[in-house]
Amino acid sequence: MTRRRFPWVSYLLVVTGAALTVVPFADMVMTSFKGAGEAGTLPYRFLPEALDLSNYRAAVDQLNLPVLFRNSVVATAVITGSVLLTSSLAGYALAKLRFPGRDLVFRLVLATMMFPPFLFFIPHFLILVHWPLAGGNDLLGRGGAGLTVSIVALAMPFLVNGFGIFLMRQFMVAIPDEVLEAARIDGAGEFAVWWRIVVPQTKPVLVTLGLLTFVDAWNEYIWALLVSTAHPDVMTLPVGIQLLQDHVDPTRTMPVVMAGLVLSVLPVLVLFLLLQKYYIRGVMLSGLK
Numbered sequence: 001m002t003r004r005r006f007p008w009v010s011y012l013l014v015v016t017g018a019a020l021t022v023v024p025f026a027d028m029v030m031t032s033f034k035g036a037g038e039a040g041t042l043p044y045r046f047l048p049e050a051l052d053l054s055n056y057r058a059a060v061d062q063l064n065l066p067v068l069f070r071n072s073v074v075a076t077a078v079i080t081g082s083v084l085l086t087s088s089l090a091g092y093a094l095a096k097l098r099f100p101g102r103d104l105v106f107r108l109v110l111a112t113m114m115f116p117p118f119l120f121f122i123p124h125f126l127i128l129v130h131w132p133l134a135g136g137n138d139l140l141g142r143g144g145a146g147l148t149v150s151i152v153a154l155a156m157p158f159l160v161n162g163f164g165i166f167l168m169r170q171f172m173v174a175i176p177d178e179v180l181e182a183a184r185i186d187g188a189g190e191f192a193v194w195w196r197i198v199v200p201q202t203k204p205v206l207v208t209l210g211l212l213t214f215v216d217a218w219n220e221y222i223w224a225l226l227v228s229t230a231h232p233d234v235m236t237l238p239v240g241i242q243l244l245q246d247h248v249d250p251t252r253t254m255p256v257v258m259a260g261l262v263l264s265v266l267p268v269l270v271l272f273l274l275l276q277k278y279y280i281r282g283v284m285l286s287g288l289k
Contacts, residue, residue: 027046029258029262030046032261032262033051033055034048034255035049035052035255039258052255055259058256059244059256059260062244062256063240063241065263068235068239069237072218072236072237075154075217075224075236076217078155078159080210080213080214082159082160083160083161083209083210084209084213086160086165087161088194089194090109091168091171091172092168092172095168095172096172096180109162110166113166117158118223121222121223124157124223125227125230128148134147135148135149153234154227154236157223167209168209171202172198203278211271218237218264219238224238224239237260238264240260244256
């Protein structure tokens with residue numbers, strides 16, 4: 001009733017929400033063009049005195065951008081691809097296949113969502129350090145650095161995602177069993193049923209899950225910092241950008257840090273704009289909030 005009598009309230013809320021979302025991003029972009037000493041000064045100035053592109057050149061030079069970008073892209077692509085594959089397969093099995101202990105397995109998957117990921121970082125790191133026959137280790141996992149010297153270490157703890165399995169399972173439950181049974185009667189195996197019937201129907205949700213996973217993997221910092229501390233060659237963009245900061249004189253380095261953040265955000269922004277239609281549809285279909 002209030003919405004019909006006062007439609008401007010809805011518009012005001014939408015505009016306010018949009019401003020709260022866009023202003024921090026715009027401030028990051030404007031700060032990336034400020035000269036040394038302009039950032040963080042009082043009174044605060046939103047716009048720079050002049051567009052200073054030297055911050056971007058400094059960020060590229062100091063970050064060793066090609067290497068960090070390669071590490072971030074490879075790790076993010078592996079994580080996203082693995083999560084989509086394992087979540088779709090496990091979601092199909094938990095939604096449409098009948099086997100002993102299925103409900104128990106689903107409850108265990110839900111239980112993994114209760115624990116923060118960084119709780120397992122130390123055990124994961126020790127497993128990678130003592131991985132047999134890798135990084136100079138012997139068969140018993142002794143004598144070397146294991147997989148911590150490889151870019152594989154960046155992706156290993158995130159290859160399976162409990163939330164992804166839950167999301168895919170909840171969506172696949174709504175797919176009619178009659179359609180799948182008809183395909184089985186025609187001679188299709190379970191893998192063919194999953195690939196030819198289930199996957200095409202879950203495309204919007206897969207895109208939604210892929211975007212969420214991509215953003216999380218691209219921005220992962222704590223695990224990447226732990227791994228890169230042991231082996232700097234596997235450093236990613238978030239870790240490199242953090243190292244740009246100078247805590248002695250932050251006003252001098254802040255524009256360079258913001259330039260690095262803009263370069264880091266661009267791939268995520270472009271990907272979201274390209275897949276926005278599927279993402280919105282996936283959110284609506286899955287009931288994700």
